[in-house]
Amino acid sequence: MKTGKRVTIVCCSLVALMLLVASSPLGGYARSAALVGIQPDSPALRHYNLPAWGFRPLTGGGIIADDIAGCVYLTPPYPYRLAAPLLLPEGSVVKYMHLIVYDAAGLDDVHLYLDAIPEPTAVSQVAHVQSLMVAGYGSVTSSELSVTVDMATNAYALEVVLAGDYHTQLCGVRVDYIPPSIFAIALPHIAR
Amino acid sequence: MVSKGTAILAIGLLGGTLAPQPVQGVRHITIAASEFFDGDFQPPEGCWHNQYGVLWTRTVPLLLPEGSVVKGIALYYHHHEGEYSTARLDLIKRFHAPPATPVATLEARVTEEGTVEFGLVESAELTIPVDMSSASYELAFVAGTGGSFCAIRVDYIPPSIFAVALPHISR
Numbered sequence A: 001m002k003t004g005k006r007v008t009i010v011c012c013s014l015v016a017l018m019l020l021v022a023s024s025p026l027g028g029y030a031r032s033a034a035l036v037g038i039q040p041d042s043p044a045l046r047h048y049n050l051p052a053w054g055f056r057p058l059t060g061g062g063i064i065a066d067d068i069a070g071c072v073y074l075t076p077p078y079p080y081r082l083a084a085p086l087l088l089p090e091g092s093v094v095k096y097m098h099l100i101v102y103d104a105a106g107l108d109d110v111h112l113y114l115d116a117i118p119e120p121t122a123v124s125q126v127a128h129v130q131s132l133m134v135a136g137y138g139s140v141t142s143s144e145l146s147v148t149v150d151m152a153t154n155a156y157a158l159e160v161v162l163a164g165d166y167h168t169q170l171c172g173v174r175v176d177y178i179p180p181s182i183f184a185i186a187l188p189h190i191a192r
Numbered sequence B: 001m002v003s004k005g006t007a008i009l010a011i012g013l014l015g016g017t018l019a020p021q022p023v024q025g026v027r028h029i030t031i032a033a034s035e036f037f038d039g040d041f042q043p044p045e046g047c048w049h050n051q052y053g054v055l056w057t058r059t060v061p062l063l064l065p066e067g068s069v070v071k072g073i074a075l076y077y078h079h080h081e082g083e084y085s086t087a088r089l090d091l092i093k094r095f096h097a098p099p100a101t102p103v104a105t106l107e108a109r110v111t112e113e114g115t116v117e118f119g120l121v122e123s124a125e126l127t128i129p130v131d132m133s134s135a136s137y138e139l140a141f142v143a144g145t146g147g148s149f150c151a152i153r154v155d156y157i158p159p160s161i162f163a164v165a166l167p168h169i170s171r
Helices: A003-022 A182-186 B004-018 B161-165
Strands: A046-051 A063-065 A072-074 A080-085 A093-103 A110-119 A122-130 A136-141 A155-162 A168-178 B027-032 B047-049 B056-061 B069-078 B085-095 B103-114 B118-122 B135-143 B148-157
Touching: A046 B056, A046 B135, A072 A080, A093 A110, A093 A122, A110 A168, A122 A136, A155 A168, B069 B085, B069 B103, B085 B148, B103 B118, B135 B148
Parallel strands: none
Antiparallel strands: A046 A168, A063 A072, A072 A168, A080 A155, A093 A136, A093 A168, A110 A122, A110 A155, B027 B148, B047 B148, B056 B135, B069 B118, B069 B148, B085 B103, B085 B135
């Protein structure tokens, strides 16, 4: 066989392989179902680690920051709600959320929501995790999630509700996710 | 006060004369001053002017693709004629390991002081791998009295396409 023919066959085979993988369940939204059972420490996960500085108040008074620990709280009036946009590559699958808080007395709970916002008047809380109400610095991890990022129809936000005043502070949020496949990034026009 | 659009335009103007030297494989993210501050912008430059006579600090998260390597940070600034001031930009890495108190480490710092009009100060070459599994990253701008803050820039090498693309087949 001539070298030119061999090169042509190899190139065609590579293109066919790319199309096969891109159109497979791993290349589309069915990935979220195919990726169940991944543990929080899996190397398959990528991380979106947002410090408390990245949040802005939705309600309450001004935001107060602890320069040393990097934790924040809100001044009155209650309720104390903060939010930050979640910007992940489209087609990613959110698998876990970690909430890091400081609770001086261990008496006030903190809630973290993943909001999907299809339109300004509608907010859907697609995931939730609650602090353990333990005194001091602590973190809590959500149960396993399978939220596929679809920014064609949704905006996404991380929303935190602090139950208490300065005794309860937000220190950070980490989102573990699986990025879209190479083909979803590079060749979206052939991905399903 | 000027709009974000004006501020971004100002960065474009800065980039015309103070753009980084192209380096193979290095990408850039430039953040306008309007992401740090809400008011007190000075037209026409679109830079935030510290007119309060006291030290100001503002911090924003730095979110880069995991596995990237930070190669440098830079601060764009402006001084009115005859004005003297100082400013600095810090790249901070904050480790979270509850129940321990979060620990912040200073990864890089650039400092400027002077009287030139538009200026740029860049760090020496850095090699800081981005690992967000246990830490978050912050950029803190500290403004001395006077002077204007226009933008910051982070130079980084993104992770390879395979680091992004193929994690889901390795558990």
